[in-house]
Amino acid sequence: MRYAVLSDVHANLEALRAVLDDCRGEVDAVLCLGDLVGYGADPIPCVELLARDAAALVAGNHEHGVTGRLSLGWFNRFARAAAQWTAERLDDDHRAYLGSLPLTAVVADATLVHASPDRPGQWEYLTSAEDGFRAFAAFPTRLCFVGHSHQPGYWSLGSAGRRRRMGAVDLALENGRRYLVNVGSVGQPRDRDPRACYAIWDAEARRIAMRRVSYDVAAAQGKIIAAGLPRFLADRLRSGT
Numbered sequence: 001m002r003y004a005v006l007s008d009v010h011a012n013l014e015a016l017r018a019v020l021d022d023c024r025g026e027v028d029a030v031l032c033l034g035d036l037v038g039y040g041a042d043p044i045p046c047v048e049l050l051a052r053d054a055a056a057l058v059a060g061n062h063e064h065g066v067t068g069r070l071s072l073g074w075f076n077r078f079a080r081a082a083a084q085w086t087a088e089r090l091d092d093d094h095r096a097y098l099g100s101l102p103l104t105a106v107v108a109d110a111t112l113v114h115a116s117p118d119r120p121g122q123w124e125y126l127t128s129a130e131d132g133f134r135a136f137a138a139f140p141t142r143l144c145f146v147g148h149s150h151q152p153g154y155w156s157l158g159s160a161g162r163r164r165r166m167g168a169v170d171l172a173l174e175n176g177r178r179y180l181v182n183v184g185s186v187g188q189p190r191d192r193d194p195r196a197c198y199a200i201w202d203a204e205a206r207r208i209a210m211r212r213v214s215y216d217v218a219a220a221q222g223k224i225i226a227a228g229l230p231r232f233l234a235d236r237l238r239s240g241t
């Protein structure tokens with residue numbers, strides 16, 4: 001099986017469509033690690049596309065924010081403004097759907113989770129090398145895919161030692177090693193590369209390839225500004241920060 005692993009779409013329909021087009025015909029299933037909504041201007045089309053196309057989805061902190069499960073006081077002012085704007089546009093069906101997403105899922109030998117696999121509802125960021133290595137005790141599978149920081153990279157543990165690489169780097173899965181992989185963000189990259197980021201995981205070939213996909217950033221920015229969302233949310237798409 002080959003899987004596209006997507007995270008942090010953040011209501012950016014242009015980026016999501018570009019990614020789904022990019023992997024069409026190459027993967028057997030799409031997996032989504034949460035934060036479908038928030039920041040961007042197309043929450044409903046993004047939720048509907050992923051509800052239809054994704055074989056497994058887990059909730060992000062933005063799903064919990066817009067459905068009242070996480071206090072909006074948790075968010076910074078831009079995220080809070082976007083969460084309020086999004087919550088006003090969801091109908092009961094979308095709210096119920098987003099509220100029903102689990103915090104974790106297991107597909108083959110991979111755990112899917114938005115933030116840390118250790119207490120996933122606490123929404124902790126895995127940023128430092130130590131953050132990631134500590135989290136290995138919290139998932140039982142060989143692999144764990146995460147999002148949340150919008151920073152691609154991986155941690156790996158094995159008898160030959162620890163490895164930590166930042167960035168959208170490809171990876172050949174070795175026998176006897178476990179991996180924690182951040183797949184980056186489809187709709188709001190923050191690693192100074194504005195292209196959408198996601199991963200293709202080939203379970204048989206035991207490879208994870210990171211992909212970058214150009215999309216119509218200006219169209220996504222125009223919708224954010226027209227919607228009256230904070231201009232900063234449009235500006236950052238151009239710089240990938």
Ligand SMILES: [Fe+2]
Nearest residue numbers: 008035060148
């Ligand atoms: Fe996010």
